[in-house]
Amino acid sequence: MVTPGGTIRMAGIGTAAPGPPIDNATLGKRMGMGPMWEQWVESFIGTKFRHLAVDLATGEQRHTLADLGEAAGRRALAAAGLDPSDVDLMVMGTAMPDKLMPTTLNEIADRLGIDGVPTFQLQSGCSGAVQALEVACHMLSAGAHRTALVLGGDVSAKLVDPDMDAGALPPAQLVNLVLFGDGAGAVVLTTEDGPGPLVRGVFTRLTGRNKAPGQTLDWFGGNRRFSGPPVTEDYKAIEAAVPVMAVSSLAEVLRRTGWGHSEVSFVLPPQLSGRMTAKIVAALGVPNAVEVSCVEETGNNGNALVYFQLERLLPRMAPGDRAVGVAIESSKWIESGFALEQR
Incomplete structure (x- = not known):
């Protein structure tokens, strides 16, 4: 466990979700589910909305993880009152990058105008967000860097066929249709003094x-x-x-x-x-x-x-x-x- 010897603070946070929230009725109708669908979701899962990076009507991908990561990164930097040029370290956790190569993080860095800094993309499930924080804290604590942009996100909708016969799926597979949404987030960590926990x-x-x-x-x-x-x-x-x-x-x-x-x-x-x-x-x-x-x-x-x-x-x-x-x-x-x- 990293317990920073110096002072590392969260200076700014930003998130990005693709498109409007999609409720259970809309999702169920698109997937051909019957009238008991919403009741099943509410009683068994409890999730009411999700954001998807695909157009439900056509199945076309409308947002990539790089799109969402760029937006989240810009919002986090703006919240911290910093420019991309202030970043000297980037770390990202994701289970579903856009491609194997180039890494999604490096695509995001390019879009933000960040270059000449260390970048690390970690492959993991939900703990990848915390793994990215840990790597950044280690490097900031070592004193070689002052400001890190740390990101996490996933786009899982690309794994779902919108034309599938969802009504034929067993409950264990239906869970995935209901549970998952898409999005990205970013936080600015810095050793510089200022507001933030x-x-x-x-x-x-x-x-x-x-x-x-x-x-x-x-x-x-x-x-x-x-x-x-x-x-x-x-x-x-x-x-x-x-x-x-x-x-x-x-x-x-x-x-x-x-x-x-x-x-x-x-x-x-x-x-x-x-x-x-x-x-x-x-x-x-x-x-x-x-x-x-x-x-x-x-x-x-x-x-x-x-x-x-x-x-x-x-x-x-x-x-x-x-x-x-x-x-x-x-x-x-x-x-x-x-x-x-x-x-």
């Missing part, structure tokens, strides 16, 4: 030895024999494991910061779905903490979720407030967490 710690750790993946995403190239189904998910395994891993992650953050459960002012829980998030928050045992969640409105947009939560958190933090965030990667089971404190 201090990063008191950030950690990630792999816990997946000898465990089957909870989720897989495949690449599709010219030789389809190298590929399997685009998405597989063991939602029951995820439902069982993530709350336990979230409790473990929170305990690790509190152990390393020396904070007690009752001292947490805000909690940013894992955002699997509306229903699952409520269960996780109850298990975390932070009685005085205000929950900061967004998954009901954004869908599970992967590595963007932490940034959408931070966008809701930062304006609410008053001097002395402490916030703890947790993200869990369920493909090969990674725990992660971070701590912020407003001066």
